[in-house]
Amino acid sequence: MNVFAGLALFVLTVALMEVFAYVAHRWVMHGWGWGLHKSHHEPRDGAFEKNDWYAVIFAGPAIALIAGGVYGGMPALVWIGAGITMYGAIYAGFHDIIVHRRIRHSWNPRSRYLKRIIQAHRLHHAVESKHGTVSFGFLWAPPVRELLAELESRGEGKIRAASKVRREMDPGAHVPG
Structure with missing residues (x-):
């Protein structure tokens, strides 16, 4: 070959x-x-x-x-x-x-791609159960706004501090409470 x-x-x-x-x-x-x-x-x-x-x-x-x-x-x-x-x-x-920073470091990605993948993975971890979560890929993820909308529309699973997650992922969004 x-x-x-x-x-x-x-x-x-x-x-x-x-x-x-x-x-x-x-x-x-x-x-x-x-x-x-x-x-x-x-x-x-x-x-x-x-x-x-x-x-x-x-x-x-x-x-x-x-x-x-x-x-x-x-x-x-x-x-x-x-x-x-x-x-x-x-x-x-x-x-x-x-x-997940399993090895300590201080580097914070600045590229839009890496930020989107990291945010998508954090949204994946926003659900405390095996059901109702979003973003299962590792190198590709839909836009964060789409994932937020999907997460909110599902209503499955217990969401960890949903308003906090939403503010972290989409600071411009209005979130009550």
Whole structure:
């Protein structure tokens, strides 16, 4: 396999991982896999949470693909496994470090894109249960105003200090109370 085809497969895999992550987050983590993911929606005690097992689980296919590609003489599998691994690295850097600050830092993103993704993820955490939340992707999110409208229209789940969340996410909005 030539390098350009490999790189194209790598980039395609990273992009498709966002679709996979959305589906897994919405229907597995907020569905039958809530037992592990719930820890991510609660205050963490210590460096790790049960939700971190998802990183271990999702690393398995990447490792298997890379090994299968290397030892099975199928280079395409290496590129796919590397794409999955890259998505995991992007996720860890963005979600765990930038958004949740699991490693202390003082950097505050200034780009509109990063601010929107961070706000979308905060809105995802505004609901205290597995039902009624919004924004399940990690690298793409609808505009914050759309997410706010969706969150308010659903009326599902217990919303954490809804007026506070609304003011933080949309300072120009009028929120009673």
